[in-house]
Amino acid sequence: MKTRSEDYDVVVIGAGPAGSLAARKAAADCEVLLIEKRQEIGSPVRCAEGVPLIETPFVFHTSFEKYVEPDSKWIASEVKGVRANAPDGTRVEVSGEMLGTEKPLGLILERKLFDRQLAKDAARAGAQVMVRTRATGLILEDGRIRGVKLNQLGENFEVRAKVVIGADGVESQVGRWGGINTTLKLNDIESCAQYHMQNVELEENTLDFYFGSQAPSGYAWAFPKGNGAGNIGLGVLGSKLNGKRPLDYLNKFVATHFPDGKPVELVMGGSPVSDALPTVVGNGLMLIGDAARHTEPITGGGIMAALQSGTIAGGVASKAVRQNDASARVLREYETEWKHSFGKARRRMYKVKEFVISLSDDEIDKLIRAFAGITAEELNLKGAMRRLLRLDPRLLLRIRQLL
Numbered sequence: 112m113k114t115r116s117e118d119y120d121v122v123v124i125g126a127g128p129a130g131s132l133a134a135r136k137a138a139a140d141c142e143v144l145l146i147e148k149r150q151e152i153g154s155p156v157r158c159a160e161g162v163p164l165i166e167t168p169f170v171f172h173t174s175f176e177k178y179v180e181p182d183s184k185w186i187a188s189e190v191k192g193v194r195a196n197a198p199d200g201t202r203v204e205v206s207g208e209m210l211g212t213e214k215p216l217g218l219i220l221e222r223k224l225f226d227r228q229l230a231k232d233a234a235r236a237g238a239q240v241m242v243r244t245r246a247t248g249l250i251l252e253d254g255r256i257r258g259v260k261l262n263q264l265g266e267n268f269e270v271r272a273k274v275v276i277g278a279d280g281v282e283s284q285v286g287r288w289g290g291i292n293t294t295l296k297l298n299d300i301e302s303c304a305q306y307h308m309q310n311v312e313l314e315e316n317t318l319d320f321y322f323g324s325q326a327p328s329g330y331a332w333a334f335p336k337g338n339g340a341g342n343i344g345l346g347v348l349g350s351k352l353n354g355k356r357p358l359d360y361l362n363k364f365v366a367t368h369f370p371d372g373k374p375v376e377l378v379m380g381g382s383p384v385s386d387a388l389p390t391v392v393g394n395g396l397m398l399i400g401d402a403a404r405h406t407e408p409i410t411g412g413g414i415m416a417a418l419q420s421g422t423i424a425g426g427v428a429s430k431a432v433r434q435n436d437a438s439a440r441v442l443r444e445y446e447t448e449w450k451h452s453f454g455k456a457r458r459r460m461y462k463v464k465e466f467v468i469s470l471s472d473d474e475i476d477k478l479i480r481a482f483a484g485i486t487a488e489e490l491n492l493k494g495a496m497r498r499l500l501r502l503d504p505r506l507l508l509r510i511r512q513l514l
C-alpha cells in the first residue's frame with residue numbers, strides 16, 4: 112500500500128460506476144488512485160437501479176455485459192416486460208416474448224452491492240481506493256492540472272497525478288475547478304425523489320412508467336425488487352416544479368397508486384437530461400458519467416453511459432501516461448470515442464426529450480392509446496408508423512419533424 116501523499120499516474124475522483132470502471136481499466140498498466148468521499152461505496156443509493164440488457168431505440172449504448180459480467184449477488188430481479196401508463200389509465204406493455212427474445216430485457220440491480228463490487232474489481236486490478244476522502248480542488252500549474260487537493264477526516268493533503276478523471280456525479284465540481292462549464296439549466300435536469308417501499312403490489316419482473324402531470328415533464332416509475340418491495344419514484348423537470356418539491360409530487364403519486372406501501376428508504380437527487388457539453392476534456396483532465404452529463408436525455412438513466420464513458424476514459428488515460436503526454440490534444444481521443452459510440456444517438460434523444468416535455472396530458476393519452484394492444488408483429492417501424500397515423504394530424508406532424 113502506498114503512503115497517502117505519493118504520486119500517481121491517474122487519480123479518479125468518485126467511486127460510482129463511472130469512476131470504478133475508469134480506475135479498473137487504467138490500473139491495468141498505471142498507478143491509479145480512486146477516491147470516494149463517502150465512507151461506504153454505493154450507499155446511499157440514488158437510483159431506481161434498472162439497466163437494459165437489450166438494445167432498443169431508447170437505449171443507445173452497447174450491452175451491459177460488455178462492461179460487467181452479471182452476478183446474482185447484485186441482481187435483485189430480471190426485467191421481462193415494460194409498461195407505459197397514460198394519465199387516463201391506458202396501459203401499453205412490451206414484453207421480451209413480443210420482441211422474440213427469451214433473454215431478460217434488463218436487470219434491477221442492488222446498487223449498494225454492485226457499486227461496491229465495481230470498486231473491488233478496480234482494487235483487484237491494482238488501483239488504490241481511498242474512502243472518506245473528498246477532493247476539494249485541483250493543483251493547477253502553468254495552465255495544466257498536476258494533481259488533486261484532498262481532505263481525509265478533516266486533514267488536508269495533496270496527491271500529484273498526470274491525469275485526473277472527474278467521476279463525481281451529477282453535483283460534479285471537478286469540471287468547474289478545471290475550467291469546464293458543467294452548469295445545467297433548469298430545463299435540463301430532472302429533480303427526483305424515490306422511496307424504497309415494502310407492501311407494494313407490483314407486477315413481478317415488469318417495469319412500470321407513468322407519464323403526465325403527476326410528474327410534470329418527467330415520469331414516475333415503479334420497479335419491483337421482489338418480496339413485495341420496490342423502488343417507487345419520480346422525476347420532475349427542474350423548470351416545472353411549480354414551487355413544490357419532488358417529494359410532494361411523490362407523496363401524491365404514492366397515495367394514488369400505492370396507498371398500502373410502507374417507505375423504508377427515501378432518496379433525492381438530480382438526473383441531467385441535457386444536450387452534450389461542448390467539451391468534457393482539458394489539459395490533464397477528463398469528465399465521465401454524470402459529471403460529463405452523459406445520461407440518456409429521455410429516461411435520465413446513466414448507469415450504462417457511466418460504464419461506457421468510464422471504460423473509454425480509463426483506456427485513454429493509460430495511453431496518455433504511456434506517451435507521457437496528457438495534454439487536452441491527446442485526451443481528446445476520449446471525446447472522439449464517446450461521441451462515436453453514443454454521441455449521435457444521444458443528440459437524437461435530446462430532441463425527442465424536448466418534444467416529450469412539451470406534451471399535455473391529453474396528448475400523452477392520445478399517444479399511448481395509439482399503441483394500446485400493440486402486437487408482436489407490429490413492433491417494427493412500419494407497424495409503429497401505421498399506429499401513429501391514427502393520431503390527430505397536428506401531433507403526427509410534430510412527431511414527423513423529429514424523424
Ligand SMILES: Cc1cc2nc3c(=O)[nH]c(=O)nc-3n(C[C@H](O)[C@H](O)[C@H](O)COP(=O)(O)OP(=O)(O)OC[C@H]3O[C@@H](n4cnc5c(N)ncnc54)[C@H](O)[C@@H]3O)c2cc1C
Pocket residue numbers: 124125126127128129130146147148149153157158159160161162244245246247278279280281303304305344378379380381382399400401402406411412413414415417
Ligand atoms: C432517483 C434516481 C433514479 C435513477 N434511476 C436510474 C436507473 O434506474 N437506471 C439508470 O441507469 N440510471 C438511473 N439514475 C442515474 C444513475 O444513478 C446515475 O446516472 C449513475 O449513478 C451515474 O454514475 P456516476 O459514476 O457517473 O456517478 P455517481 O454514481 O453519482 O457516483 C459519483 C461518486 O462520486 C462521489 N463524489 C462526489 N464528489 C466527490 C468529491 N468531491 N470527492 C470524492 N468523491 C466524490 C460520490 O459520493 C459518488 O459516490 C437515477 C438517478 C436518480 C437520481
